[in-house]
Amino acid sequence: METPTVVTFVTIYVDPMRLAPLLLLTMVILLSCQRPQLKPEPAQYSVPVEIEPYVQHFRDEFKKRGQTPTTNNLIITFGATQGSDVCGQCLLESGKTPRIIINTNGVCWRDANGYERECLVFHELGHCLLNRGHRNSRFPNNAYVSLMNTNDWDIFGPCTYPVGNDECDKRPRRDYYLDELADSTTSAPIWAK
Numbered sequence: 001m002e003t004p005t006v007v008t009f010v011t012i013y014v015d016p017m018r019l020a021p022l023l024l025l026t027m028v029i030l031l032s033c034q035r036p037q038l039k040p041e042p043a044q045y046s047v048p049v050e051i052e053p054y055v056q057h058f059r060d061e062f063k064k065r066g067q068t069p070t071t072n073n074l075i076i077t078f079g080a081t082q083g084s085d086v087c088g089q090c091l092l093e094s095g096k097t098p099r100i101i102i103n104t105n106g107v108c109w110r111d112a113n114g115y116e117r118e119c120l121v122f123h124e125l126g127h128c129l130l131n132r133g134h135r136n137s138r139f140p141n142n143a144y145v146s147l148m149n150t151n152d153w154d155i156f157g158p159c160t161y162p163v164g165n166d167e168c169d170k171r172p173r174r175d176y177y178l179d180e181l182a183d184s185t186t187s188a189p190i191w192a193k
């Protein structure tokens, strides 16, 4: 026996004039959904040979502290920053590789010692890879709380002009500043009193 197939056609009458705004709205929604999304740039890595050791220090120091920030998507160049007195700049754009520009001028790089260069590179990596902002607070002894301060790169450097006081050689402070970079809730060190 053949089962009868039942097909029902339903016709709903809608006044086309009343439908128009609805159609338009649907099109707008569809168009906005289909707007081509900006494809994220593929991960790329380009760091000048002179700066690479500092990026490696950054990886090593974070590893020691049980953290592994992503460092394989990064572009660093020597070049002109927004102002001649700006030593470094981090450009962060969504979907794009973080870009750091280091100013080669004397104070910023050419005449700076290794500790100051390291501090500058870490500061920019703090912006670009850790999303850290600036932190300009100071301890009771007037030392900056963070290497994310905006004024001073010479916060854990050796004595440039020995004047015989204990605070001239600030290299022992480096560990604290890296702890603070990895965890901004790090408590104040003994030397900060």
Ligand SMILES: [Zn+2]
Pocket: 123, 127, 134, 148, 150
């Ligand atoms: Zn900064």
